[in-house]
Amino acid sequence: MAHPQLSIVIPAYNESARIENALERVMSCVQEQGWDAEVLVVDDGSKDDTAAIVQRWMISYPRLHLVQNPGNRGKGYSVRNGLLQAAGDVVMFTDADLSAPMEEAERLLAAIADGADVAIGSRWMDKTRQTIHQPLYRQFFGRCFNWITRSVMGLPFKDTQCGFKAFKRSAAQVIFRLQTIERWGFDPEILFIARKLKYVIREVPVTWGHDERSRMSYLKDGMKMLEDMAKIRTNSLAGRYDEAIAAIKDTSAMVTPQVKHVAEVGVEVRH
DSSP, X not given: OOOOSEEEEEEESSOTTTHHHHHHHHHHHHHHHTOOEEEEEEEOSOSSSHHHHHHHHXXXXXXXXXXXXXXXXXXXXXXXXXXXXXXXXXXXXXXXXOSSOGGXXXXXXXXXXXXXXXXEEESSSOGGGEXXXXXXXXXXXXXXXXXXXXXXXXXXXXXXXXXEEEEEHHHXXXXXXXXXXXXXXXXXXXXXXXXXXXXXXXXXXXXXXXXXXXXXXXXXXXXXXXXXXXHHHHHHHTTHHHHHHHHHTSGGGTTSGGGHXXXXXXXXXXX
């Protein structure tokens, strides 16, 4: 059977209040756009009815899949787990709140079709596209974090944190096998890795509306993300990414310590 053209991954943790609306909007968009697509919801050890809701929807939508993490591991782990199991020629992830409407994926897909290996949604390239603005304190912390990210990690993008990114499958299979950060700080790492591998990355302005139910704490999670960036920089200076890239090119080295986490992800199965 031919692979689907597009895989849409939705990381979810205790999303029983939003996942049904997300699935309705995503499935309607897939149908309206005529996409050849599968949808994977990655349940990150939810303690509510998230998994049960998805399983109920799977009865009516055979191309909807539930992937379950071994407990609560973090958004970065969830995205990696979903994208490495995705079958599409183009794979993408979006947050369960759909702050960027699913229809905006056309912009990412167009960038991929135009030659990009990675297309990242941006809230800041065209601020007129923001339909619901973040509170000022979130805007302030977000811009400060982005400035630090650009300075420390050499990432030239206006928005590294937007949860709306797409990849050629071949690129995703390499990038996410090299990923080590499992929680909020994974976005800068995957972009850092993609640049190290010389993939073509295109930043694309997208329509975006802030969801006040966002669980991210800019103080607590922001500090953890700064720690993650320091870890990424340290790993890079120590040559650990270069070692892992060399190992991943050798199929006989796929279970070496540098890429040991690949085996861990690989055992997860879609239900």
